[in-house]
């Protein structure tokens with residue numbers, strides 16, 4: 163892991179956690195100053211100061227949304243999210259075990275958890291950690307999709323290619339309609355859609371939790387599924403899954419890594435040269451949340467902008483990423499509310515292209531706004 167912060171302070175400008183507190187110890191720079199001496203690889207054998215022990219920095223180290231913004235602006239390309247994931251990996255905590263259980267073993271129970279959360283009166287869950295968890299759980303229950311706002315068709319069909327859909331945990335367990343819609347769209351474009359049901363979690367959130375062994379397990383499983391299917395194209399409609407899938411290349415033999423990087427796509431990019439027809443049901447103004455994990459190249463917004471007047475939020479992180487939901491659900495929810503507040507005030511409908519962002523923002527949107535994945539409002543042309 164690369165070390166050596168120059169303390170330039172550039173990362174303070176972009177860190178969403180620092181933006182909530184405006185105190186340096188919450189910023190990537192502050193966390194590095196606190197944590198780098200604790201790292202045996204970095205500490206040059208110097209004794210660790212008595213007051214600087216893992217127990218004391220544990221809370222700060224867990225306050226990270228894994229958005230990756232600090233690494234993108236850092237001249238040394240230091241990723242504080244990676245530093246923190248490493249630290250968690252070396253210092254396991256019972257909450258990591260709970261998180262792994264929630265992600266890997268309890269997916270089938272998510273809809274039931276959502277229905278139970280619906281029974282909790284809103285007055286009992288207004289703010290704080292409990293509210294943050296309950297509100298996100300409520301969002302696990304899908305609202306009925308509206309009549310389509312956009313109808314999509316290819317201007318010309320692609321030459322037949324095989325594509326597997328990587329749905330990710332949220333779609334697999336709580337929003338199966340997204341995968342079905344993605345398959346219909348790809349089919350309409352001329353792709354041969356191969357079942358991707360055998361894929362499991364992309365591993366992104368396991369990585370942030372420092373659960374490296376579990377992450378390696380799901381990565382190896384997913385790559386085995388891909389190889390056994392004959393290494394087809396892989397399409398995902400979740401920006402965070404895409405980010406995580408692209409990281410697989412660093413763990414593969416060179417030849418396969420190149421092929422993998424060339425064949426993993428965001429769904430919207432595969433829907434090339436679309437003919438987009440706006441329907442009478444489309445709202446006048448739509449808010450748009452750009453997920454952090456697009457890493458600067460958002461393929462969804464240009465597709466939607468063909469037919470919708472999109473008002474982008476101020477680019478704040480929704481607070482869902484990393485393990486923030488587990489380590490400080492109240493802060494995570496407060497970040498979601500700040501993100502929603504940055505949307506155009508007349509946008510009652512908000513779209514995004516990351517499964518986690520949908521759940522997080524929908525949970526905090528209240529009754530006056532709805533937050534959906536763009537697949538909920540698009541359909542194929544008749």
Ligand code: SF4
Nearest residue numbers: 177226227229230232
């Ligand atoms: S990954 Fe995002 S939330 Fe975490 S330290 Fe970097 S900028 Fe802050």
Ligand code: SF4
Nearest residue numbers: 167168170171173236
């Ligand atoms: S941008 Fe990089 S070098 Fe500068 S303070 Fe942040 S982590 Fe350190």
